[in-house]
Amino acid sequence: MTGLGDVDSSVPNVARMYDYYLGGYHNFAVDREAAEKILAIFPDTPAAARTNRRFLQRAVRHLAQAGVRQFLDIGTGLPTQGNVHEMTDGKVVYVDNDPVAVAQARSLVDGLDRVSVACADLRDPEALLADPHVAEHLDFTEPVAVLMVSILHFVPDEAHPGDLIARLRDATAPGSHLVVSHLTLDGVPAAPAAAGQQVYRQSSAPLAPRTKAAIAALFDGYELLEPGLVWLGDWRPDDGDEQVSHGYGGVGVLRGR
Numbered sequence: 001m002t003g004l005g006d007v008d009s010s011v012p013n014v015a016r017m018y019d020y021y022l023g024g025y026h027n028f029a030v031d032r033e034a035a036e037k038i039l040a041i042f043p044d045t046p047a048a049a050r051t052n053r054r055f056l057q058r059a060v061r062h063l064a065q066a067g068v069r070q071f072l073d074i075g076t077g078l079p080t081q082g083n084v085h086e087m088t089d090g091k092v093v094y095v096d097n098d099p100v101a102v103a104q105a106r107s108l109v110d111g112l113d114r115v116s117v118a119c120a121d122l123r124d125p126e127a128l129l130a131d132p133h134v135a136e137h138l139d140f141t142e143p144v145a146v147l148m149v150s151i152l153h154f155v156p157d158e159a160h161p162g163d164l165i166a167r168l169r170d171a172t173a174p175g176s177h178l179v180v181s182h183l184t185l186d187g188v189p190a191a192p193a194a195a196g197q198q199v200y201r202q203s204s205a206p207l208a209p210r211t212k213a214a215i216a217a218l219f220d221g222y223e224l225l226e227p228g229l230v231w232l233g234d235w236r237p238d239d240g241d242e243q244v245s246h247g248y249g250g251v252g253v254l255r256g257r
């Protein structure tokens, strides 16, 4: 178990900055100050965060309708509505390495047997897979949708994100999926790009934005579903969805090996 005694409220935390962009209340002054610096550089960040949430929801809805019954959502964050377990009646495991996000997820799903919450770190996939909240809740002989939505840009190249994804891929059965949304600075002028990265350098998780080609490479071993890797707002949008995208998104399927 992780207690809120582990919370460091002196350093801006990326989960709580994201919560602030989405209009939430699970953030401290230090998070709001850092988030406001980002808003001064990129004022459309709240719209981009909402677009990211809608991508997640459309992807999960699509997979649920296609018959996927198990979801491993790594980097769950703090959102209070439109969460994965509300898009499916299948099994869901929420995973985050932030104790506030874990506590929030546990309070949201209290009493729901089909949902489990693990405090684990994507950078240690062995421990993540062995965590009882994961290992005892999901059946890895059946397809699992692994969600890495707006988390991989907090994993630097030195942590080898491709290897981490491959470890999880190799633990899942054919018919499993990988859902990724990922921040890019493609097309962003150098000065605001550097200023934004400087803000996150002082946070709990510095940014590792990637190019479209680098993000596509993370789907190694998966076959991308239509429309491929696209701006988040362009992935099977519903009428009325916002179109402010700060990243790319895609859904891959693991074919038989």
Ligand SMILES: C[S@@+](CC[C@H](N)C(=O)[O-])C[C@H]1O[C@@H](n2cnc3c(N)ncnc32)[C@H](O)[C@@H]1O
Pocket (backbone or CB within 6 Å): 014, 015, 018, 052, 053, 056, 074, 075, 076, 077, 078, 079, 095, 096, 097, 098, 101, 120, 121, 122, 123, 148, 149, 150, 151, 154, 155, 205
């Ligand atoms: C921007 S939020 C995304 C929340 C949600 N997936 C969404 O897209 O709406 C990123 C989340 O990833 C979590 N995170 C960052 N690095 C992580 C890591 N190495 N392992 C587990 N969680 C991590 C943060 O704590 C935060 O809750």
